[in-house]
Every structure is written in structure tokens, then in C-alpha cells.
Amino acid sequence: MINLFQPQVGAEELAAVAETFDDKWLGHGPRTRAFEAAFAEHIEVPAEHVIFVNSGTSGLFLALESMDLQEGDEVVLPSLSFVAAANAVLSCGARPVFCDVDPRTLNPTVEDIEQALTPRTKAVIVLHYGGSPGDIVRIADRCRELGLTLIEDAACSVASRVDGRAAGSFGDIAMWSFDAMKVMVTGDGGMIYLKDPQRAARTRRLAYHGLAQPSGFGYAQVSSRWWELDIPEPGRRVIGNDLTAAIGAVQLRRLPEFVRRRQEICALYDRELGEVPGLLLPPALPEGHESTHYFYWVQTAPEIRDDLAGDLYKQGIYTTFRYAPLHKVPAFGSQALQLPHSDWAAERTLCLPLHPGLSDGDVHTVAAAVRKVVENRHATDAPVAP
CATH class of the missing domain: 3.90.1150.10 (Aspartate Aminotransferase, domain 1)
Structure with missing residues (x-):
């Protein structure tokens, strides 16, 4: 069968996994942080604003959760999007409002989005169809004018740019997917970028149980009671790990x-x-x-x-x-x-x-x-x- 998608993994990725095995540290750790820093450099944003998570879908859910949406709030997104985007909106109690797209590029234009806006609109999600950035510059400008949060679903566009600027860096939040069908893969995994530093710090907590700081081995270096918990608000465990980050670092180089x-x-x-x-x-x-x-x-x-x-x-x-x-x-x-x-x-x-x-x-x-x-x-x- 000639497949639609097929991951490109080999000796380099195996060697990176073997090194991780040798270090006996498979969970969230130094390789995760190094991968985040390398990806941040790739899209030219600060490393502390980038978080490696266990899937692009988790990134979408975290993005919507970071907005504290209320019942009745609306989020505009193209109908030709992955189902995870609409699910993420619904999970926060908001309502997905679908807009049309250009029939040839399958990307929404700023005019398509404007036709779907209402006084209840709080955010816009844009998918870069097939990796093409589409009308992202005009959309980003319009969202800023209207005070709307722009979320870029950059799952298809890990290497896409407009005039040298990376797709995912135009809006307020972006996420990428590294699942087994994507351009670069980690098996499962994703990255989320949040432009606002406070929102980025909060999302990093939400991605790991809501903890304000780790409660395990790493925190023992800075506290005599490292097992005690500080949880400003509850979260989930959707962080990435060093095993998949090791694969991702090789894939990013390739x-x-x-x-x-x-x-x-x-x-x-x-x-x-x-x-x-x-x-x-x-x-x-x-x-x-x-x-x-x-x-x-x-x-x-x-x-x-x-x-x-x-x-x-x-x-x-x-x-x-x-x-x-x-x-x-x-x-x-x-x-x-x-x-x-x-x-x-x-x-x-x-x-x-x-x-x-x-x-x-x-x-x-x-x-x-x-x-x-x-x-x-x-x-x-x-x-x-x-």
C-alpha cells in the first residue's frame, strides 16, 4: 500500500532513545527542556513560553482552558478543521461557531471570519490547511483590532512561514502536533506556545496537575520539605517526557x-x-x-x-x-x-x-x-x- 502518511524514523532516533534508556530518566526532565528550547529557537520565541505536551489535542484543550471562557461565549473556527478544535471549545462550556473557507486553499480569509463574529465572540481558531499559512497576517491584525484572542492550530505547519516569520507566532497561542502522521513525529506529542508570559506560566502548571512547583526529586534541591504541595488551581497531567522529546529533537534537526x-x-x-x-x-x-x-x-x-x-x-x-x-x-x-x-x-x-x-x-x-x-x-x- 502506498500510504497517505508515513513517519520517517531510523538510526538517529533509535540512538537518541538508547541514550535516554542509558540515563535511566524517561519522564519529564532535561531532554524535554532541551527540546522545548530548540523548538522555541526554531519559531524564534522565548523558550519559557513553549511547553512540550503529550499531544497537539492537549495543546488545544490547554489553550481554551487558559482563556477562562464562560457559558455563552463563542469561538470562531473554520468548519474544515480537525474535530479536536471543536471538542476543546465545547469542553470549556463555550460554543464553536463555524466559518467558511476559500474553496481552493481551504483556509479561511479575514472576510470569512468577520461574517461569523458576534458580540459574544471571544476567540478565533485558525488552521493552516495543508501547511499553507493562508490569510494569517490579515487575520492576526483584525483580531488585535477587535481584542480577540487568536489561536493558531499549526499542526500542519511546523515549518511554514510568511516573510520569514514562523506560522504559530502571529497569534496569541499556537500548538503543533507530532503524532505518527505528522511531518515531524514523536509517536505522540505536541507543543504549545503562549505569547503572554503569565498565561504561559499558568498553562505550564495546568499541564502538570496545577502544581506551582514540582514535588519530587528535582524540588529536593531547593526545599527541605519537597513533598509538600502547592496547587493554586487543579490541572491534569498532559506533559511530554524525555523519551519522546529525544525523538523530537532528532526530528527537528531533520x-x-x-x-x-x-x-x-x-x-x-x-x-x-x-x-x-x-x-x-x-x-x-x-x-x-x-x-x-x-x-x-x-x-x-x-x-x-x-x-x-x-x-x-x-x-x-x-x-x-x-x-x-x-x-x-x-x-x-x-x-x-x-x-x-x-x-x-x-x-x-x-x-x-x-x-x-x-x-x-x-x-x-x-x-x-x-x-x-x-x-x-x-x-x-x-x-x-x-
């Missing part, structure tokens, strides 16, 4: 090579599929934008898209559509909402395999299969975005 290969694969798809009638490819990035190239998506007529996915699967090629529109999910209570661009994209978009483990031959195989299915279905005209 990140440039991962992104280069992803960029090469996207360029090869562009060449192979650019002349296929009835097929749209991802739009070109605006000047100054750099993408992590997490997704490569094509768009075709709805009556062809599902058959295309099924035929490719029969040929040993796994594809999917990410992310299914959340305004269609009954649990979020928004089925009556009309988001025509999101609906248009959800019916026509398919994500093709994209990871550095693909050979050029694999890409040619996928492209040839896509071309054959689309041409056999006689799709002569590319779909026209509304």
Missing part, C-alpha cells in the same frame, strides 16, 4: 530535509497532473509564503471524487479527505448552517499520498492512476469554485 523532499514530491505531482482535464491542483503560494507541504490535494467533480478514492484504494493507493466539515456533525449542533465554500470543497477534494518515504516512482504511480480514473470518467471540465 525537519529541513523532510520539507525539501515534500516540496519535490509536490512539484512532481504538479508536473504529472497539471494537464489532466477535469482536475484542479493546489493553488500556488502567495509571494513570501513558505509551506510545510503537509497535504497535496486535488479537486474534481463530486460524481468522480468518491470513485477516484475507491479505485485508487483497489490499486493499493490510500487517499482521504481532510478535514470533514464540522458544521455537518450533529454533536456540534450546526447542521442548518450554510457554508457553501466548505460544502463545495468537501464534495470535491481528495488528499493524495505525501511523505518523504515516497520514491519518484511511487509518485508517478499515483499520478498515473489518478489521471487514468479521471480521464476514463470523461471529466472534461475542471470544477468551478463558487
Whole structure:
């Protein structure tokens, strides 16, 4: 099977894990702090504002918890987002309000967000679809003007930038995911960045039981009664550990090579599929934008898209559509909402395999299969975005 995603791990990661085993310290410790510092340097923010957690989802939940939202408060986010974002909003007693997206980039514009704002809006969550930063500069400016907290779901955009500035550093809070399907992996894991120093310090406590300071071995150096607890408010245990941080540190060093290969694969798809009638490819990035190239998506007529996915699967090629529109999910209570661009994209978009483990031959195989299915279905005209 040619997989959609595939982690790139090997001898360097194994060596880092072995060193951690040799040190006999697998939990939260020096490697965690070193990984946080290295990631902070990568996105050019202070290290004390970055916290390694056990998943990007935990980062989303912590982000919303840090805001002290009340019942009736609203958080605007694109419908084409990962389900964890809406779950995090609901878990805090607030209401997710879904906005539309550009049908080709699948990123929200500032105008899409403005149409969903109400007097009850407290925050905006933006996903950088497929690693493309989208309209983040204008969105960040508008949120500052309105006094709204901007949360960047940067799970897809660990190496994305606009004019040299890292995705995730434009808003007030951001999180990244390092699960087994992401561009850089730690097995499970994530990072959260909080611009405000007090909010960052509080979130670090909330990520570890709400403790104002450790109560174990490390604290014995500064207190004669290190077992005593100081808990200003309750928290959970969602911190990362040295075992996964050791893998993450290696992956972060290898990140440039991962992104280069992803960029090469996207360029090869562009060449192979650019002349296929009835097929749209991802739009070109605006000047100054750099993408992590997490997704490569094509768009075709709805009556062809599902058959295309099924035929490719029969040929040993796994594809999917990410992310299914959340305004269609009954649990979020928004089925009556009309988001025509999101609906248009959800019916026509398919994500093709994209990871550095693909050979050029694999890409040619996928492209040839896509071309054959689309041409056999006689799709002569590319779909026209509304």
C-alpha cells in the first residue's frame, strides 16, 4: 500500500532513545527542556513560553482552558478543521461557531471570519490547511483590532512561514502536533506556545496537575520539605517526557530535509497532473509564503471524487479527505448552517499520498492512476469554485 502518511524514523532516533534508556530518566526532565528550547529557537520565541505536551489535542484543550471562557461565549473556527478544535471549545462550556473557507486553499480569509463574529465572540481558531499559512497576517491584525484572542492550530505547519516569520507566532497561542502522521513525529506529542508570559506560566502548571512547583526529586534541591504541595488551581497531567522529546529533537534537526523532499514530491505531482482535464491542483503560494507541504490535494467533480478514492484504494493507493466539515456533525449542533465554500470543497477534494518515504516512482504511480480514473470518467471540465 502506498500510504497517505508515513513517519520517517531510523538510526538517529533509535540512538537518541538508547541514550535516554542509558540515563535511566524517561519522564519529564532535561531532554524535554532541551527540546522545548530548540523548538522555541526554531519559531524564534522565548523558550519559557513553549511547553512540550503529550499531544497537539492537549495543546488545544490547554489553550481554551487558559482563556477562562464562560457559558455563552463563542469561538470562531473554520468548519474544515480537525474535530479536536471543536471538542476543546465545547469542553470549556463555550460554543464553536463555524466559518467558511476559500474553496481552493481551504483556509479561511479575514472576510470569512468577520461574517461569523458576534458580540459574544471571544476567540478565533485558525488552521493552516495543508501547511499553507493562508490569510494569517490579515487575520492576526483584525483580531488585535477587535481584542480577540487568536489561536493558531499549526499542526500542519511546523515549518511554514510568511516573510520569514514562523506560522504559530502571529497569534496569541499556537500548538503543533507530532503524532505518527505528522511531518515531524514523536509517536505522540505536541507543543504549545503562549505569547503572554503569565498565561504561559499558568498553562505550564495546568499541564502538570496545577502544581506551582514540582514535588519530587528535582524540588529536593531547593526545599527541605519537597513533598509538600502547592496547587493554586487543579490541572491534569498532559506533559511530554524525555523519551519522546529525544525523538523530537532528532526530528527537528531533520525537519529541513523532510520539507525539501515534500516540496519535490509536490512539484512532481504538479508536473504529472497539471494537464489532466477535469482536475484542479493546489493553488500556488502567495509571494513570501513558505509551506510545510503537509497535504497535496486535488479537486474534481463530486460524481468522480468518491470513485477516484475507491479505485485508487483497489490499486493499493490510500487517499482521504481532510478535514470533514464540522458544521455537518450533529454533536456540534450546526447542521442548518450554510457554508457553501466548505460544502463545495468537501464534495470535491481528495488528499493524495505525501511523505518523504515516497520514491519518484511511487509518485508517478499515483499520478498515473489518478489521471487514468479521471480521464476514463470523461471529466472534461475542471470544477468551478463558487
